[in-house]
Amino acid sequence: MFNLDMIHSFTETERVLYDYIMQHKDTVYYMRVRDLAEAAHVSPASVIRLMKKGGYESFAEFKLEIRNQHKQVEQQAVFDTKEIVDEFFNRTLSNDYNKQLDKAVEMIHTAGLVIFLGIGTSGILAEYGSRQFFNLGQRTFFVKDPFYPLGHSREDFTDSVAIILSVSGETEQILEQTEILIERGSKIISITNTSGNTLAKHSDVNLAYHLTPETINKTVNITSQVPVAYLVETLARKNYAKRQNRI
Known part of the structure; x- marks a missing residue:
C-alpha cells in the first residue's frame, strides 16, 4: 500500500491520516472521502493528496485494495510470526x-x-x-x-x-x-x-x-x-x- 520511503516522507497530517487508516481498515472501505476526513480530523484535500502520493487514481481504487487486504486477513486466523518479524524489520x-x-x-x-x-x-x-x-x-x-x-x-x-x-x-x-x-x-x-x-x-x-x-x-x-x-x-x-x- 505505502512503502517505507513514502511513510518516512509523510507530513504530520499525512501520518495522522495513515495511522487512522491502518487502525480502521475494516470500516474505511465503507467511507466517503468526507467521512474519512472527518473521522481522522483532517481535510478532504489531505485525503486526496495521500491517495495521489500512494499512486492511486482515485479514492475508490484505494478502498478496493483496502477491502482485498482485509478479506485476506479475515481468511487467516492470525499472522504467522515470520510475517510479523519480516514486516517490522x-x-x-x-x-x-x-x-x-x-x-x-x-x-x-x-x-x-x-x-x-x-x-x-x-x-x-x-x-x-x-x-x-x-x-x-x-x-x-x-x-x-x-x-x-x-x-x-x-x-x-x-x-x-x-x-x-x-x-x-x-x-x-x-x-x-x-x-x-x-x-x-x-x-x-x-x-x-x-x-x-x-x-x-x-x-x-x-x-x-x-x-x-x-x-x-x-x-x-x-x-x-x-x-x-x-x-x-x-x-x-x-x-x-x-x-x-x-x-
Whole structure:
C-alpha cells in the first residue's frame, strides 16, 4: 500500500491520516472521502493528496485494495510470526529509526532512574523490560497497575526517564500517568504501534513499530508484541554498552 520511503516522507497530517487508516481498515472501505476526513480530523484535500502520493487514481481504487487486504486477513486466523518479524524489520527499521534509538539511549544513559509503565500485555512487557535493565545494572522500577498512585507521591522525577508501552497510545489511564510524570520532570520515551497518537505526541522520543493491527472477534487486540520486546532489549543492551564505554 505505502512503502517505507513514502511513510518516512509523510507530513504530520499525512501520518495522522495513515495511522487512522491502518487502525480502521475494516470500516474505511465503507467511507466517503468526507467521512474519512472527518473521522481522522483532517481535510478532504489531505485525503486526496495521500491517495495521489500512494499512486492511486482515485479514492475508490484505494478502498478496493483496502477491502482485498482485509478479506485476506479475515481468511487467516492470525499472522504467522515470520510475517510479523519480516514486516517490522523490513518496513520499519531504517537508518532514521536507528537515530531515534540512539537518541533514546542517550536519554536513558544520562538518567538516574528508568521507569517502565504499561497496562495489560504492555504491563507484562514493562515488567520484563525493567528486569532486563536491572540485570544490566540500571536503577529501575515498573508500574503495571493503571491506578498506581504516582500523583500522590512527592517524588521529583527530574533525573528520570519513563519508557511507556502502549499499542494504541490512547489509553486514558496511561495518558494520565504520563501527564503526572511530565509534570514531575521526567523525560518520556514511548513505544507504540503508530506515531500519530496522543502518547507519541507527548513524548520526547517515540518508537513506533507500524504493524498491521490484529483483532479477534473485533474486540480482542492481539497485535504482536515481538517488536516491543526487540526494542526494549535493544535499548537495554545499547545502554549497557554505553555505560561500559563501548559506544
